[in-house]
Amino acid sequence: ELKVEQNPLFLSMQEGKNYTIYCNYSTTSDRLYWYRQDPGKSLESLFVLLSNGAVKQEGRLMASLDTKARLSTLHITAAVHDLSATYFCAGPGSSNTGKLIFGQGTTLQVKP
């Protein structure tokens, strides 16, 4: 079954800095999802990456997918405090049913 690993698991950064979260997955997949979760809250969909080379951007966040390397990245540009949250990547655990297998999550703390 698909395994998803994120790196790093915890990230503390200063406002205004850039950083990248990495998401590796174990088996071939043509899609990858990124979600954001605030403490005790629901999961908010950020990006759906549906093909090799896909790149999507929303504000200070940009996600990309390399299916050959089985790698997705979430790049944070000029971080602000409001981006503090836990970010999960997830891949399809089944080609037939759509269930998601999540990475461990990366907790991002942006300090003023």
Next chain:
Amino acid sequence: AAGVIQSPRHLIKEKRETATLKCYPIPRHDTVYWYQQGPGQDPQFLISFYEKMQSDKGSIPDRFSAQQFSDYHSELNMSSLELGDSALYFCASSLVGGGWETQYFGPGTRLLVL
């Protein structure tokens, strides 16, 4: 826009009791998923339904059962509750359509078993 609705939002139960969690998917969505998230953990898939039929099953204990009704709402029934069942339970819905599109998550039900 309408979102996924879950009820109750919080639930406190004693060991060995029973709990029922409800999920109302986004209108016209045909697939419902249930996930369990323990403290500090990633969400774990439990079970899913497509067009009212069970479509997949994950690491769901035999003490748990679920179904999707004719109006597409779903219920997760949990019996003989254990302390380890304390977690956030999320329901998500999607419209399969031509492919596996985004799953939209509900606010979750926080279950505490004492």
